Amino acid sequence: MLRGCDRPGRRIPGKLHSRASPYQEARRTLPEPEITVIIPTWNRWDLLRDCLDALDEQTEPGRILVVDNGSQDGTREGLRRNYPHVQVLALTRNLGFARAVNLALERVRTPYVALLNNDAVADRAWLAAGLAGLRGHPEYTFFASRMIQLQHPDRLDSAGDCYGRTGLPVKRGFGRPADAYPMAEEVLSASAGAAFYRREVFRSVGGFDETFHLYLEDVEWSLRARLFGHRCLYLPDAVVYHWEAASDPDRSTWSSSRVDRAFYSSERVFWITRNRWQLMVQYQPLRNTPWLLYGWMRSFLFHLLKVGYTRDFLRGLAAGVRLTPRALERRRRLKASGVLSKKELCRLLRAYSPSA
Numbered sequence: 001m002l003r004g005c006d007r008p009g010r011r012i013p014g015k016l017h018s019r020a021s022p023y024q025e026a027r028r029t030l031p032e033p034e035i036t037v038i039i040p041t042w043n044r045w046d047l048l049r050d051c052l053d054a055l056d057e058q059t060e061p062g063r064i065l066v067v068d069n070g071s072q073d074g075t076r077e078g079l080r081r082n083y084p085h086v087q088v089l090a091l092t093r094n095l096g097f098a099r100a101v102n103l104a105l106e107r108v109r110t111p112y113v114a115l116l117n118n119d120a121v122a123d124r125a126w127l128a129a130g131l132a133g134l135r136g137h138p139e140y141t142f143f144a145s146r147m148i149q150l151q152h153p154d155r156l157d158s159a160g161d162c163y164g165r166t167g168l169p170v171k172r173g174f175g176r177p178a179d180a181y182p183m184a185e186e187v188l189s190a191s192a193g194a195a196f197y198r199r200e201v202f203r204s205v206g207g208f209d210e211t212f213h214l215y216l217e218d219v220e221w222s223l224r225a226r227l228f229g230h231r232c233l234y235l236p237d238a239v240v241y242h243w244e245a246a247s248d249p250d251r252s253t254w255s256s257s258r259v260d261r262a263f264y265s266s267e268r269v270f271w272i273t274r275n276r277w278q279l280m281v282q283y284q285p286l287r288n289t290p291w292l293l294y295g296w297m298r299s300f301l302f303h304l305l306k307v308g309y310t311r312d313f314l315r316g317l318a319a320g321v322r323l324t325p326r327a328l329e330r331r332r333r334l335k336a337s338g339v340l341s342k343k344e345l346c347r348l349l350r351a352y353s354p355s356a
């Protein structure tokens with residue numbers, strides 16, 4: 001277990017950010033890394049610093065590629081000064097998570113890829129566990145980590161993602177004890193906040209859908225990969241500590257002792273609602289229409305009566321509806337190119353629905 005991860009924004013004790021770690025000093029004697037860790041970031045240099053320090057302590061070597069989405073808080077200067085071994089792809093403005101990752105994937109040459117959020121702190125054995133999964137399970141193409149809430153390290157953030165007939169993407173195990181789901185098992189989807197991939201899969205499936213910009217692009221990619229016959233394995237030993245949506249500008253003003261409550265903000269509600277509509281149009285079978293209506297009504301009442309942001313929910317819904325023609329075209333192309341039948345897709349959605 002990592003120390004210093006029990007509250008947001010805390011630096012890892014004993015780390016000198018201006019001095020090379022033992023891992024950095026031993027880099028010349030280590031074998032050539034098999035994996036590249038891609039970290040998209042936008043401001044929040046304090047979070048990225050802790051993320052990189054944890055990667056420098058990994059028991060297995062890996063290349064690190066930071067994609068800076070036009071940060072204005074000294075991120076690039078800090079990277080040059082304190083992490084000269086880290087490769088940086090500097091963008092002039094914030095292009096969103098999906099575009100940042102796709103640009104980084106074009107530069108990766110290792111056979112394996114890991115994605116990691118800048119608000120995640122990896123356990124020392126995270127890369128080793130991921131590589132063990134990649135090497136030991138050739139029948140799986142991508143892998144989900146055990147993500148633990150950084151603010152509440154006794155509680156899960158996710159153990160893979162679920163998506164079912166109501167059209168509500170759900171983090172598997174959110175709020176449950178951190179030691180839940182102790183066994184490696186197949187899941188529908190991996191959160192791109194901490195996931196492993198075989199680089200070759202992006203050649204057949206493609207990159208992340210850039211129209212999603214941010215939020216749910218990992219669920220969409222996972223569903224697309226499943227259509228092409230790829231499978232996802234949850235790795236319980238691949239542990240990271242995650243501070244949900246920490247890069248959201250409103251996040252610093254929000255705190256909660258609740259371990260079972262997700263974070264909401266105006267932008268977060270807008271993008272999730274917009275992209276959830278796209279997911280529905282592209283992947284949901286018509287037979288699920290009654291359940292989908294129930295899911296949308298439930299979400300509307302949830303925002304109206306409980307957490308607020310009703311205006312942002314409706315704004316996101318309208319934006320999603322405007323993208324319907326594009327989503328329908330994607331649906332047609334996926335149907336023509338995928339290897340799974342409509343019947344098999346329905347089975348997947350039933351098997352890995354949140355209520356399953």
